[in-house]
Amino acid sequence: MAGITRGFLGRRGERDPRLPPGQYDARDQWPVLHAEATPRISTDTWTFTVEGLVEHEVSWTWDEIHALPRARYDGAIHCVTTWSKFDMTFDGVSVDTLLEAARPLPSTTHVMAVSHTGYTTNLPLADVTDGKAWVVWDADGAPLTVEHGGPARLLVPHLYFWKSAKWVSGLRLVDHDEPGFWERNGYHDRGDPWAEQRYQGD
Amino acid sequence: MTLTPGGTTHRRTLRWQTARVLTVRDETPRARTFRLALPEPRLHLAGQHYVLRLTAPDGYTASRSYSVASAPDGTGEIELTVERLDGGEVSEFLHDVVQPGDELEVRGPIGGFFVWPGDTPALLVGGGSGVVPLMAMLRQARASGHPDLLRLVVSARSPGELYYADELPGPETVVVYTRQAPPGAGRTAGRIAVADVAPLVRGGEDVYVCGSPGFADAATAVLLEAGVPVHRIRVERFGPSG
Numbered sequence: 001m002a003g004i005t006r007g008f009l010g011r012r013g014e015r016d017p018r019l020p021p022g023q024y025d026a027r028d029q030w031p032v033l034h035a036e037a038t039p040r041i042s043t044d045t046w047t048f049t050v051e052g053l054v055e056h057e058v059s060w061t062w063d064e065i066h067a068l069p070r071a072r073y074d075g076a077i078h079c080v081t082t083w084s085k086f087d088m089t090f091d092g093v094s095v096d097t098l099l100e101a102a103r104p105l106p107s108t109t110h111v112m113a114v115s116h117t118g119y120t121t122n123l124p125l126a127d128v129t130d131g132k133a134w135v136v137w138d139a140d141g142a143p144l145t146v147e148h149g150g151p152a153r154l155l156v157p158h159l160y161f162w163k164s165a166k167w168v169s170g171l172r173l174v175d176h177d178e179p180g181f182w183e184r185n186g187y188h189d190r191g192d193p194w195a196e197q198r199y200q201g202d
Numbered sequence: 203m204t205l206t207p208g209g210t211t212h213r214r215t216l217r218w219q220t221a222r223v224l225t226v227r228d229e230t231p232r233a234r235t236f237r238l239a240l241p242e243p244r245l246h247l248a249g250q251h252y253v254l255r256l257t258a259p260d261g262y263t264a265s266r267s268y269s270v271a272s273a274p275d276g277t278g279e280i281e282l283t284v285e286r287l288d289g290g291e292v293s294e295f296l297h298d299v300v301q302p303g304d305e306l307e308v309r310g311p312i313g314g315f316f317v318w319p320g321d322t323p324a325l326l327v328g329g330g331s332g333v334v335p336l337m338a339m340l341r342q343a344r345a346s347g348h349p350d351l352l353r354l355v356v357s358a359r360s361p362g363e364l365y366y367a368d369e370l371p372g373p374e375t376v377v378v379y380t381r382q383a384p385p386g387a388g389r390t391a392g393r394i395a396v397a398d399v400a401p402l403v404r405g406g407e408d409v410y411v412c413g414s415p416g417f418a419d420a421a422t423a424v425l426l427e428a429g430v431p432v433h434r435i436r437v438e439r440f441g442p443s444g
Binding site for chain 1: 216220255256257258259260262263264265266267291295299300304305306307309312313314315316415418419422426432435436437438439
């Protein structure tokens with residue numbers, strides 16, 4: 001276990017029990033991190049596609065996805081770079097709604113989230129079903145800005161935030177786990193903040 | 203655009219190890235370089251980072267990522283340059299408390315995307331503390347006798363806030379001052395512009411941009427205007443994590 005750092009006492013006072021281990025409260029800040037140039041994506045040409053191991057591949061345009069039943073997430077988000085942010089509100093559509101339309105085949109075990117930039121991130125199917133994941137376009141009541149992944153991003157708030165792919169363009173359903181962009185670069189395949197699964201091997 | 207990893211992070215590199223602080227050196231009034239001796243050294247790639255973890259007596263921990271500033275050189279030692287952030291739990295501790303002889307837990311090197319392989323032409327664009335991983339690349343290029351592979355543009359607010367001010371200048375580097383330029387500078391103070399980068403674009407090179415999110419987006423826009431294809435640009439954004 002960790003050796004004590006000489007002279008380090010840590011934060012004074014009560015620690016918020018909503019904070020996973022090793023995280024701090026970013027409060028009114030919402031830091032921005034991504035590896036590619038920030039893209040400009042027009043909602044006129046935007047699409048979201050569920051493909052791979054499905055009965056029907058389905059694509060939605062911006063207007064079509066807005067016609068689906070709305071769903072909201074209220075709660076925290078946790079970034080692997082150690083900030084967390086509480087009391088966020090995101091509006092969009094549940095991934096359950098999108099998967100129902102495409103009907104996953106029984107052999108599906110994982111999904112690869114893909115972005116308009118080419119970014120990818122892998123997730124177990126069970127982490128994006130049963131009310132645990134959304135495609136969102138509003139944050140705290142305002143359209144999601146481009147630096148935060150607008151016009152729409154994936155939201156999987158119970159995992160570290162790199163799983164919540166910015167500028168998401170679809171989900172590819174597969175029957176095995178394969179690493180996405182950060183996962184190939186040493187980050188954990190699942191990324192549970194409460195288990196501190198930051199890097200491969202954690 | 204395609205996002206292709208430049209390499210992978212080896213599982214063994216992710217074990218925590220206890221490094222010893224060899225020297226502490228001020229780069230600017232708000233930036234300090236820590237030279238660490240690693241008991242289990244592993245050669246890094248220029249651009250990679252380490253995670254540094256502080257542990258309190260009650261078990262509370264705080265960790266942050268810091269880019270390696272030194273070139274991969276086989277010494278078993280690395281240098282991390284840390285900007286002091288107001289209220290930054292880790293950076294303030296490193297600046298105010300840590301001295302040579304102290305032990306610090308680290309793991310790394312980490313990162314396979316924002317890395318320079320050491321033998322390809324590249325244009326480097328850094329703002330403020332974003333120069334740190336680019337300095338590792340410049341140092342490697344100079345040490346290997348191939349400084350011409352690189353072009354480096356650094357944006358700093360004023361001469362006093364320029365990192366590595368004694369070492370950085372050279373035929374392959376350009377410094378852009380945004381608030382206050384020194385007397386005799388060939389350019390008035392102002393944000394990085396197309397005219398600053400266009401002469402350095404040779405075509406076909408990879409471009410590495412590092413700095414705050416605002417700087418990264420401004421620099422990317424300028425690079426695109428200068429004709430750099432978007433898929434050649436790799437970006438590392440420094441958040442306000444302290």
